Amino acid sequence: MRTRPIGAMLSAMTAIAIYSAKGGVGKTTLAVNLAWAAATRSSRRTLLWDLDAQAAATFILGTATPKASAREVIERALDPGEAIVATATPGLDLLGADASIRGLDAVFAALDKKRRLRKLMDDLAKRYDRIILDCPPGLGDTSDQVIRAADLIVMPIIPSTLSRRAYEEVRDHLGHQHKGATPILPVFSMADRRRSEHRAAIAAEPGWPVIPMASAAEEMADRHAAIGAYAPRSPVAVAVTQLWTAIERRLTG
Numbered sequence: 001m002r003t004r005p006i007g008a009m010l011s012a013m014t015a016i017a018i019y020s021a022k023g024g025v026g027k028t029t030l031a032v033n034l035a036w037a038a039a040t041r042s043s044r045r046t047l048l049w050d051l052d053a054q055a056a057a058t059f060i061l062g063t064a065t066p067k068a069s070a071r072e073v074i075e076r077a078l079d080p081g082e083a084i085v086a087t088a089t090p091g092l093d094l095l096g097a098d099a100s101i102r103g104l105d106a107v108f109a110a111l112d113k114k115r116r117l118r119k120l121m122d123d124l125a126k127r128y129d130r131i132i133l134d135c136p137p138g139l140g141d142t143s144d145q146v147i148r149a150a151d152l153i154v155m156p157i158i159p160s161t162l163s164r165r166a167y168e169e170v171r172d173h174l175g176h177q178h179k180g181a182t183p184i185l186p187v188f189s190m191a192d193r194r195r196s197e198h199r200a201a202i203a204a205e206p207g208w209p210v211i212p213m214a215s216a217a218e219e220m221a222d223r224h225a226a227i228g229a230y231a232p233r234s235p236v237a238v239a240v241t242q243l244w245t246a247i248e249r250r251l252t253g
Contacts, residue, residue, distance in 0.1 A: 014121075014125050014128070014129065014130060014131055014151060014251075015121050015125070015131045015133065015149055015150045015151050015152075016034070016130065016131070016132050016133065016150060016151065016152045016153075016154060016247065017132075017133040017135050017146045017149070017150035017152070017153045017154070017182075018030050018031040018034065018132065018133065018134055018135060018154050018156065019133075019135040019143065019146055019150075019153050019154070019155055020135075020137055020156055020157070020170075021137055021138060021139055021143075021166070021169075021170050022137055022166070023137040024158075025156045025157060025158050025189050025190065026156050026158075026189035026190045026211065026217070027052075027134065027135070027137070027156050027189075028052070028056040028057050028060075028134055029189075029217050029220065029227075030154065030156050030187070030189060030211060030240070031048065031057055031132055031133075031134035032048065032057050032060055032061060032134070032220065032226050033226045033227055033228060033236075033237070033240040034132055034154070034240060034243070034244050034247075035047075035048040035092055035130075035132040035226075036089055036092060036226030036228050036229065037226075037228065037240055037241055037244035038092075038129075038130040038132065038244060038248070039089055039090070039091035039092035040089065040091070040092075040228065041241055041244060041245070041248075042130075042244070042248050043091065044091065044128075044129040044130040044248075045091055045127065045128045045129045045130070046091060046092045046093070046128060046129065046130045046131070046132065047084065047092075047093050047094070047095060047124060047127070047128045047130075047131045047132070048061065048087075048092065048093070048094050048095070048132045048134065049095040049124075049131060049132065049133050049134065050070075050094065050095065050096050050097035050134045051070075051097060051101070051104065051133055051134060051135050051136055051142065051146075052097055052134055052135065052136040052137075053097055053098070053099060053101045053102040053103075053104065053136065054097070054136075055096065055097040055098060056134075056221075057094070057096075057097070057134045058094065058096035058097050058098070059221060059224075060220050060221055060224055060225070060226075061087045061088075061089075061092075061094050061224065061225075061226075062085065062087075062094060062096055062224075063085060063086065063087055063088055063094075063224075064085040064086070065085075066082070066083040066084070066085055066096060067082045067083065068082040068083040069083070069098055069100040070083065070095075070096065070097050070098050070100050070101045071098075071100035071101050071107060072100070073095065073120070074101065074104075074107060074108075074111075074116065074117075074120070075107075075111065076116075076120070080095060080120060080123065080124060081127075083095055083096070088224070088225065089225075089226070089229065093128070095124075097134075104136060104141075104142045105138070105140040105141040105142050106141075108141040108142055108144075108145050109141045114144070114145070114148065115145075115148050115149075116145060117145040117146065117148065117149040118145075118148045118149040120149075121149045130251075133146060133149070139170070139173060143174075147174055147182050150182050151182065151183075152182065152183055152184075152185060152247070153174075153182050153183070153184045153185070154184075154185050154187055154247075155167065155170065155184055155185065155186050155187065156187050156188075156189035156190075156211070157186055157187065157188060157189060157208075158188075158189060158190055158191075159188045159191050159192075159195075159197065159198040159199075159201035159202050159210075160197055160198070160201055161197060161200070161201065163188070163201050163205075164201075164204065164205065167184075167186045170184075171184055185209075185247070186205070186208050187208060187209045187210075187211060187243065188201070188202055188205070188208050188209065188210045188211065189211045190211070190212075190213045191210050191211060191212050191213060192212070192213045193212070209239070209242070209243045209246070210239065211236060211239045211240060211243065212235045212236055212239060213236075214227075214234055214235055214236035216230075216231040216234040216236055216237070217236055219231075227240070228240065228241065
């Protein structure tokens with residue numbers, strides 16, 4: 001598949017999907033912190049949409065119980081605004097996940113609307129400058145919906161000798177299923193430079209952003225906040241801010 005280089009993305013981009021075919025790669029940590037950076041560092045009206053039924057992002061940032069279920073929003077049974085809640089961060093709202101979207105692939109398949117998420121995104125884009133999608137792992141109907149809805153896919157990958165292969169497999173799958181597919185930005189996540197395998201993988205892909213492993217990330221669930229809110233000088237917070245700045249620069253230029 002031929003993908004557009006990151007510098008060639010459209011300036012009108014609003015939707016950014018944090019996606020990986022595998023779980024346990026720091027996806028939710030990255031989604032929450034990029035959404036926080038969008039709202040605080042760029043002063044963007046930002047929505048974090050949690051599409052993962054495990055609802056980790058919802059647990060971290062949720063401050064109120066929504067009036068509607070996540071499935072009702074996807075089925076367009078009501079206005080998404082009924083399910084959106086404010087977070088403790090000014091400018092950052094949350095469209096949370098819950099048990100109603102377990103088996104989300106089956107929900108989308110039953111709807112038989114290939115661009116359902118894109119249409120919902122178009123409505124939400126009128127209210128927000130940046131929409132961050134925390135996506136469930138796997139390849140299926142949900143990932144197909146995300147590809148059609150997002151303007152950029154940020155793919156966290158654990159540094160390893162197989163990391164490039166994992167990225168290429170997903171990239172090729174997306175390209176095979178979707179011609180002219182959404183640009184993909186691979187990001188080394190949970191990187192530990194003390195490990196030789198991680199150092200070797202990072203050295204092999206010097207252009208990929210790197211988000212380090214950090215104990216500060218483990219505190220997010222207890223503090224119910226992004227790392228930048230309580231440890232702004234930590235290496236992981238600095239790395240996320242740098243990543244967001246690079247993304248935003250391309251969104252606006």
